[in-house]
Amino acid sequence: MHxxxxxxxxxxxxxxxxxxxxxxxxxLAALAIVLAVAAGTVxxxxxxxxxxxxxxxxKCLATQLSARIVDWQGAAGSRIADVELTNTSFVHCSLRxxxxxxxxxARGIVLINGPAASTTASTHGxxxxxxxxxxxxxxxxxxxxxxxxxxxxxxxxxxxGRVVAIPFSPSDSNGVPPCNSAxxxxxxxxxxxxxx
Numbered sequence: 001m002h003x004x005x006x007x008x009x010x011x012x013x014x015x016x017x018x019x020x021x022x023x024x025x026x027x028l029a030a031l032a033i034v035l036a037v038a039a040g041t042v043x044x045x046x047x048x049x050x051x052x053x054x055x056x057x058x059k060c061l062a063t064q065l066s067a068r069i070v071d072w073q074g075a076a077g078s079r080i081a082d083v084e085l086t087n088t089s090f091v092h093c094s095l096r097x098x099x100x101x102x103x104x105x106a107r108g109i110v111l112i113n114g115p116a117a118s119t120t121a122s123t124h125g126x127x128x129x130x131x132x133x134x135x136x137x138x139x140x141x142x143x144x145x146x147x148x149x150x151x152x153x154x155x156x157x158x159x160x161g162r163v164v165a166i167p168f169s170p171s172d173s174n175g176v177p178p179c180n181s182a183x184x185x186x187x188x189x190x191x192x193x194x195x196x
Contacts, residue, residue, distance in 0.1 A: 060093035060126055062161025069151060069165050072174035078139040079177045081152060083165060085134070085194070087126040095132065097121035097193040100155035103138050103175055104164070105146040108153075111176065112138055112187035117157040124194050132194040140187040142179035150175050 070082040087093060098118040103111045124132060136152055149167035152175065156163070168174060177187065 057094045060095045062163045064089035065163045067163050067165035069168040079175050081136045083134050085132045087130045090128045094123045095126050096123045101191045102153045104153045107147045112189045114189045119157045134192050136191045138189045139177045140180045142185045148173050
């Protein structure tokens with residue numbers, strides 16, 4: 001025993017001291033968690049707003065669009081048109097690839113009819129006064145006489161309506177391909193996807 005304290009040196013050193021932690025660490029950790037959750041919530045909200053904004057772009061209607069045939073070219077019994085389509089409205093709209101395309105006479109009679117408009121093809125955002133292009137190929141017209149000018153019509157899916165292209169010239173018939181089979185047999189018409 002120690003002569004002054006009356007306690008044993010062994011018992012005085014028997015209780016170890018725990019290392020103390022800075023008091024600010026738990027608070028900082030809690031703050032970091034709160035900020036991370038808040039950032040994730042804001043990111044999800046912004047991402048959702050972007051998806052909603054994209055989904056909110058309306059489909060283009062025929063009344064918003066104007067098409068014109070820029071040129072016709074001949075190729076091995078076929079005729080190929082270069083077409084430009086413009087959004088003449090002041091509303092951003094969405095246009096789907098592969099509407100139904102038709103070769104029509106000046107009286108609107110269908111000379112060659114294409115497949116029904118696609119409802120699953122890719123879409124293009126068409127800004128105000130924006131422009132898209134395509135190429136249309138026709139072949140094998142074996143039908144009766146027709147009124148000029150001959151042009152193209154694009155039938156949009158659903159209730160989108162029909163866009164009749166401005167013909168290449170006032171009396172144009174360059175888009176009418178030669179008959180390569182029996183009289184009265186069906187012709188064919190197809191188009192490329194819209195592109196810039």
